[in-house]
Amino acid sequence: MGSLLPFLIFAISVLIIGLSMLIVNRVLALRKPLPEKLIPYECGMDPSGDTRIPFRVKFYLIALIFLIFDVEVVFLYPWAVVFEELSWFGFVEVIIFVFLLLVAYVYALVEGGLKWD
């Protein structure tokens, strides 16, 4: 808690600066909402249909692969800190661990999971 408190104070002051800018804007700026002004921007055309369009499943795949690798990195962090004590034992363990995940990586690569065309 001792060293987290200054961080929280800093984060809150950032938030307050942001909010106060919004408040100053609300006081100073004039507001004239015209119907044309409020149309979402689409290079001059009137937007039609739903804007939350279906997107490529590739983005979802990337998110899944990210999850695997992020978990890998999260496991590697504590290893890096106690590396001195574990020495060769920890090194070999991590090589095996990374190798297992590399198999998944190569599989994704071969199956075209990382290809964009």
Next chain:
Amino acid sequence: MGVALWSEIVILVAVALLLLLVALFHVAYLTYAERKIIARMQQRLGPNRVGPRGLLQPIADVLKLLHKEDIIPYGVDKPIFHLAPLVSLVCAASGLALIPLWDTFVLSNLNVGLLFLLALSSLSAYGVILSGWASNSRYAFLGALRASAQLISYEIAMSLALLSVVLMAGSFNLQDIVKAQMESPFKAYIIPQIIAFFIFMVSAIAETNRVPFDLPEAETELVAGYFVEYSGIRFALFYLAEYFGMVVMCALAVTCFLGGYIGPFNIPGLPFFWFLLKLYVLLFFYIWVRATLPRYRYDQLMGLGWKVLIPLGLLNLFFTALLKLWL
């Protein structure tokens, strides 16, 4: 007891506000420096009307944006639309509190400082995704999709690069990392970890959505990407978040690779001199890259992240571990 605690909190608030004001000043003049440097590189003059040599330009910009009408288009998801710029700003800026600026001056000396900074940089993806989703605009939606895929891809490369620094220093604490560098033979990790530094800088540019990886904004195809519907002061908040992100990333690179606040000799009276000098060099590099390189194509971007940087990062980690075992 209670009085002591409260006085401590008052001092903390004062120091935090001071740091924030200095940081805001830096961010404001970073925009000026960027415009001026890029103008000079392109044989233009850059801003030169407001004040001597255009030095008051950032202040004029802020005043103008404060006066702008706040347009909220129809169909937006209002609570999320209002929240997104603040999320972006807080996540980008508050990382600054964790950077050790001097031997005895670090606002919040966390034992897991490095992890905390990485977590904050991942959280800033939320600002992007929320704004793109809430905006009710196709450009914003596409920009947010691209941005989120890009952010998570380069996140891994960045973590791997920092992992080898943690391996060398044996600690997450940023202050300890700086001290470990001081005791290492080269005085800075950039020499043994040049590959990690390269990976880190490339991913830092991608994480802050800057040229040549500014696909989420790509003004020539997506207009402005995820913040196309934001105008006036809300746009300014996103803009601030982007530049704060640049400053924090460069400060992290200085701390982890360039030896932090430690210089070849001490300059009396100017305690932050070396830190700021290194920071400015890296920021200049950022701007230089923007003036030099054209934008990547999206498949090239993802290919670079997944097929080059991540394997390279893993290899670098492997060799760092081997080196550490043998020495």
